[in-house]
Every structure is written in structure tokens, then in C-alpha cells.
Amino acid sequence: MTLKIYGIAASRTSRPLWVAEELGLVYERIAQPYENGATRTPQFLALNPNGHIPVIDDDGVLVWESMACALYLAGRFPGEVQASLGALNHAEQADILRWSFWVVTECEKDALTFLMHRVAMPEDKRKPELAREAERRLAPALRVLEQHLQTRSYVAGERFTVADICVASVLAWAQRAETMAQCPRLADWLERCLARPAQLQVRVMAKNERQNPPPPKV
Template sequence: MTLKIYGTAASRAARPLWVAQELGLAYEHIPLPYLGGATRTPEFLLLNPNGRIPVIDDEGVLVWESMACTLYLAERFKSSNMPSLAAENHAEQAEILRWSFWAMTECEKDALAFLMHRVLMPVERRKSQLADEAQRRLAGPLSVLEQHLQSRSYLAGERFTVADICVASVLAWVEGASELMTQCPRVAEWLQRCLARPAFLEVRNMAKSA
């Protein structure tokens, strides 16, 4: 059997796809959209009864929730023969877990609101006030990350790990928020380094071609 990743790259499925690209994994991508009922078929609901993407099928081991998929792949395919995205010690594991959950609880809702009302929604449906409010709320969490990056190059230390993927995949939604990036130059520099990685660029190209 083959590792399968369900979900279009223009969704939160970008997160596990990024890990798979970083690790050079052999996998089958099933680019299901999140609209149009593709995730509500009886066949898909057997994979994820919540009817959402992404889903990973690792030879019968099913994982859903995008951050869980991302963390699972990093740990599952950890190898001593190649650079690892997973933790190498307890200190790194603590950083990976706390920053990954931080991205979901402190940033994701507002980052998505900014993205929708600045970029994705048709102009006539955008509400600039909601984007402005989201950007203001994000200033607090990003200042925490800015301080953290004073003493390290990446979130878990001096090497790129799955923590950087989890957080950068959320903050990519606000990379165009120039005011935020000016206020947090270390965050901006770190984010651009993450988003310039070939693995992420490949996933972004997949999203554009979908």
C-alpha cells in the first residue's frame, strides 16, 4: 500500500503535503476540494466522519486534523539516515508541541479572517473592518514569537523542524500584512526563509495548478 494524502493543496492539506515534500516521501495525493460535497460521500466519511480534509491514510492508519497529520508524518518518518523534522530530544519536543498548538489557538482564526477579507473572497463580499481587527489582534501573538526568535533561528532551535511548518503554514496567510511584518522583523525574516524552501514552493505550485 501507499501513503495517501487527501485534500487539495489550496487548503490545510498544504501542511502534511509540505512535510511529505520536505522528507521526499513517496505518496499518492488525492486532491479533494473542501467545497462541492466531495468530503461528504459515504466513501470519504469512512476516512473522516467529520467530512473534512486533510486525511492521511498510512497503510490503514487514518489521521485527520491538519496539525495532527503534520506532526504524525514528521514522527512516523523520522530517520537517522536523513535530516529529521521531528524532535531529537525532549526540549525540542516541548518546543514543537507548544508552538504548533499556539499557532492554532492564538493565530489561526485571525490569520484566516485576514486572508479571507483581504485576498480570497470576492471584493464585494470582503469586510475590511474584519481584516483590520484580525490584524490588530495578531499583533500580540506575533510579538511573542518575535521575542522567541531573538535567541534562535528556528522555533525549536537552530534547525528547521515540523514546528516551523506548523506555524509558518498559518502565518503564510498574513505574509502580505505589511504593518504586522514591519512591527515584527524577526518574524518576517523567519517566515520568508520558511516560505522560500523548495518543498513549500512545490506545494504552493500544486495549489495554484489545482
């Protein structure tokens, strides 16, 4: 059965989609929106009882939580050795795990608040003080990654891996934070990640869906 990825691209579904596009996987994309309770139907809750996208259905193996989805696909479809997004040894595995968990626990909430209140919401709804506070809390974490990248080109070493996808997909929300300008290695790494053809492909999907919003599927 074909691998299924549920979720619109302009959401955390972009994480497993980015992995799938990098690996050239054959998959069916079910562009399930999430607004207006679309993920709270009994049918959708049977896929993910939390009522969130993304969800992956790999021949009956259901995976939710976007980072778990990304890590799952990278491990499940290792591809050619050099093109593999997953770990090739235990040291890489350690980096992939710790940085993926790190970005969710140390950065995601503040990066999202920053994005919403500095960039994404209509100006009259933004609360600049929330963006400032989020940016202030985010700064030490960004410096930690800046330090890590002093001696390597990618999060887990010299090879682009799923760790870069997990971390970049969150830090892209904070790309306009002032601390980025003080973290040249981090800014350069983020730019390289976001310029990858697979990531551009996901952004095209998101743009198309913004122009033609898909109806709920499940």
C-alpha cells in the same frame, strides 16, 4: 501499502504535503476537493467523520486534523538525524508541541479572517473592518513569536522542524499584516520558510489544481 494523502494542495492539506515533500516521502496524493459538499459523502465521512481535508491513510492508520497529520508524518518518518523534522530530544519536542498548538489556538482563526477579508475574497465581498479586527487581535501573538525568534533561527532552535511548517503555514495567511513589518525576525523567518523548495513544490501543486480543478475522488 503506499502512504495516501487526501486533499487538494490549496487547503490545509498543504501542511502534511509540505512535510512529505521536505522528507522526500513516496506517497499517493488523492487531490480531493472540499467545496460543494465534496467531503460530505458517506465514503469520505468514513475517512474523516468531520468531513474535512486533509486525511492521511498510512497503511490503515487514519489521521485527520492538518497539524496532527504534519506532526504524525514527522514522527513516523524521522529520516537522517540532521534532516529530521521531528524532535531529537525532549526540549525540541516541547517546542514543537507548544508552538504547533499555539498557532492553531492563538492565531489560525484570525489569520484566516485576515486573509479572506484582506486578500483572498473578491473585493466586493470583503469586509475591511473584519480584517482590521483580526489583525488587531493577531498582533500580540505575532509579537510573542518575534520575541521567541530573537535568540534562535527557527521555532525549535537552530534547525528547521515540523514546528516551522505548522507555524509558517498559518502565519503565511497573515504575511501582509502591518504588525509583520514591526517584527523583523518573524518576517525574515517566515520568508525563509516559504522559500524552501518543498514549500514551493506544494504551491506549484496548488497552482496547477487551480488551473485544472480536480473532480471529487472519494
